[in-house]
Amino acid sequence: MSDSSEKPRFDRISLIGIGLIGSSIARMIKREGLAGHVAVSARSQESLDTSLELGFADSVTLDQEEAVRDADLVIICSPISTYNSVIEAIAPGLKKGAIVSDVGSVKQAVMRDLEPHIPDGVHLVPAHPVSGTEHSGPEAGFAELFEDRWCILTPPPGTDEKSVEAVAGFWRTAGSNVEIMEPNHHDLVMAMTSHLPHLISYTIVGTASDLEQSLRNEVVKFSAGGFRDFTRIAASDPTMWRDVFLNNREAVLEMLQRFSEDLTALQRAIRWGESDTLFDLFTRTREIRRKVIDAKQA
């Protein structure tokens, strides 16, 4: 590995998809001068127009193959359900020595979809910047989104070292802490730290939205008591999260099953007034918070 302070430089970077993450990356590339040219492709002309207006794209096109031509680094920033069609479209346009990366929140499915289509001489270095907001679209991005956040790389065994280091350097320049992981381990950790919390938030906000009208209005009014935090998480991009759950099914169902068992046990403790059970759990969870604070993640 080269020095971690070394800033990589690409002649041409292509971004496929220009939502919250893609547009944040584009802004960061411009701020840091990481590329001579940023080519952007998106599904809608509107997003492309916005990208030009906001000044973080040097060229835009609806044609994905055209977008990746001559690119040194291609980053797929579209929902995971599009990966199959994206890689089929761009594969013929990839030049020898190009790096293909992505920003998807699950990594086994990404390997499954992308790896078989990567041409000889092209390097696949999947990445997952663990950052985001509840906002979507090219206007929602900002260059600082990745600062002090993790970016997890899951390069397949035998990946070209220099390509891995180039992507790592790219993300370090964005301000992220880079970690290398195996895809299945990544998916398990994220199932617990990110996917299950989102699933639960979506559920409780859905439960509230099914309440009788009068009660529902008051839930919104008095949401500051805890519910509010869940509404923020449950406002995240629907397409992205649908794809996450469908593509990390096994790990999410495993963690969800554990959660459900624990919730049922707690329900029983409340019903039967088992005050020690409640107190012990509530004391134990404080410890985890302390560890999160110690790890400077709070």
Add this chain to the structure above:
Amino acid sequence: MSDSSEKPRFDRISLIGIGLIGSSIARMIKREGLAGHVAVSARSQESLDTSLELGFADSVTLDQEEAVRDADLVIICSPISTYNSVIEAIAPGLKKGAIVSDVGSVKQAVMRDLEPHIPDGVHLVPAHPVSGTEHSGPEAGFAELFEDRWCILTPPPGTDEKSVEAVAGFWRTAGSNVEIMEPNHHDLVMAMTSHLPHLISYTIVGTASDLEQSLRNEVVKFSAGGFRDFTRIAASDPTMWRDVFLNNREAVLEMLQRFSEDLTALQRAIRWGESDTLFDLFTRTREIRRKVIDAKQA
């Protein structure tokens, strides 16, 4: 009702319990000059010493009856499980015309515990300031805790109007928006907006703490993906929350049952790859977030 800008003034206010909420109230009373004398009682001498040192108590005593003697306003700020013993201890010391209030997060149980012991000529005006942090103890309080938050009053039918208005004015001076509600309705609204979110947070953090050691460390490390928000909520005071669940059992179990059904339906949708079900829910929950923002609760 008198003018909402009118600031009440009490010769003597007694606070029973001086944790996060009690000490925030004491600081607010001092800042606003709401009382000639603030008398504090607590279970531990240490808390009393701290109260004197931090300057928000004029007198301190371990004797609850002594603390309330000659008080115009008594606010019970101890956990709900102590209410029975507190009201038995203070009832003989309450002067005619005194107001007894509290800050408990459930209100039917408070009526059950307090009302039978309130002497003739003493006015019971239960209150619930919907605010707090994950920190506990007299050092954790701050005078601004109640600003722009709700404070819900649940006076029994026929309560002396002037006493209700005095307590309402007290909380408006603290910066809160005051709402009058029936105890059972309060408990139902809070079960959804506050109690269920806390229960779920405690559960998921507990589930994480049961993970295999290596995975657990990584959950802490990568907690910024969503899990972190739950650890904050799940770090709330264990005694207070145990008492909440034991004393709002029916409403919490009702909301929990609805949540569990919805979670099971979502689990099924993930298992069988029902992408439309997921997408529809995730779109619907965004609406609720928009309403929370519109209601200026975000």
